[in-house]
Amino acid sequence: MLYQTSSHDLFCDAFFICNNRLMFASLHGRDAGVLSFMAALTAPPEQGGLTKLGFRQHGSDRLYPELSTAAVLYGLSKRMTKYMTHNFGMLTHVFLYSNEIVEPNRDTKTAWVLQTDCAADLDKAVWNCIDQLSDVPLLPHWQHRIAALLEEQGCIRRFFPSLSTDASVVGVQAAQVVIPEDFGELITGLLRNGSLRA
Incomplete structure (x- = not known):
């Protein structure tokens, strides 16, 4: 439309x-x-x-x-x-x-993902964004655990096609990714307690 x-x-x-x-x-x-x-x-x-x-x-x-x-x-x-x-x-x-849609802010560790294909895998694009912003090397099989944790902390916001007072999205899908300041310590803690495996 x-x-x-x-x-x-x-x-x-x-x-x-x-x-x-x-x-x-x-x-x-x-x-x-x-x-x-x-x-x-x-x-x-x-x-x-x-x-x-x-x-x-x-x-x-x-x-x-x-x-x-x-x-x-x-x-x-x-x-x-x-x-x-x-x-x-x-x-x-x-x-x-x-x-800011096309240029990640490496100082604030913030970036956006915007996809014109609403059927595309937004999770994969969000993980690529996390991987690029992170100062800590990340392994691919950590994706779901780390992304879920960041989402719980409000560091990942997803925007799917809809009209609302917060965001109006038509013909695209988007996500905002923010890497918290204590991200390195968070990864270290997950490795120590066995939640992440090398």
């Missing part, structure tokens, strides 16, 4: 809003509309810049639906391409994404 943006008549097949912040959007439209939208996105509000971006379903009159509107639009990067369609001619496709 395609959503229509509140600005510049672009169409969206996937978006992710977390805590009112736009994290990701896949947008399609004519080149002039996309370029005008990008200019409005980067302009200050007093010069006509966007202060919020709504995604509405076809037939809806509400420009800014309650659960599918982002009000925090900073720190976004873009990737653009063009493609030919049979009915509409040449269209432009834009991936808008928060920088």
Whole structure:
């Protein structure tokens, strides 16, 4: 299902809003509309810049639906391409994404996983993320025990397609991974008590 943006008549097949912040959007439209939208996105509000971006379903009159509107639009990067369609001619496709989605923060040991295939194995991607952020070498067969423990501590948050006040997820699935400061001690303790085996 395609959503229509509140600005510049672009169409969206996937978006992710977390805590009112736009994290990701896949947008399609004519080149002039996309370029005008990008200019409005980067302009200050007093010069006509966007202060919020709504995604509405076809037939809806509400420009800014309650659960599918982002009000925090900073720190976004873009990737653009063009493609030919049979009915509409040449269209432009834009991936808008928060920088933290693609770049893990090694100082705070925080990273995001975003998958456009909602049937893909999110657990595997989360484990790869944990492995990359960890200062401690990890063995593959530790995956389920460590991931479960981190999830219990609230260090892994998963986002599946749904619309809610915390996160609105359409056409993608995502996870946030945070490695706690005492992660090394945690692994050592699990090895000592036999919960993990080399």
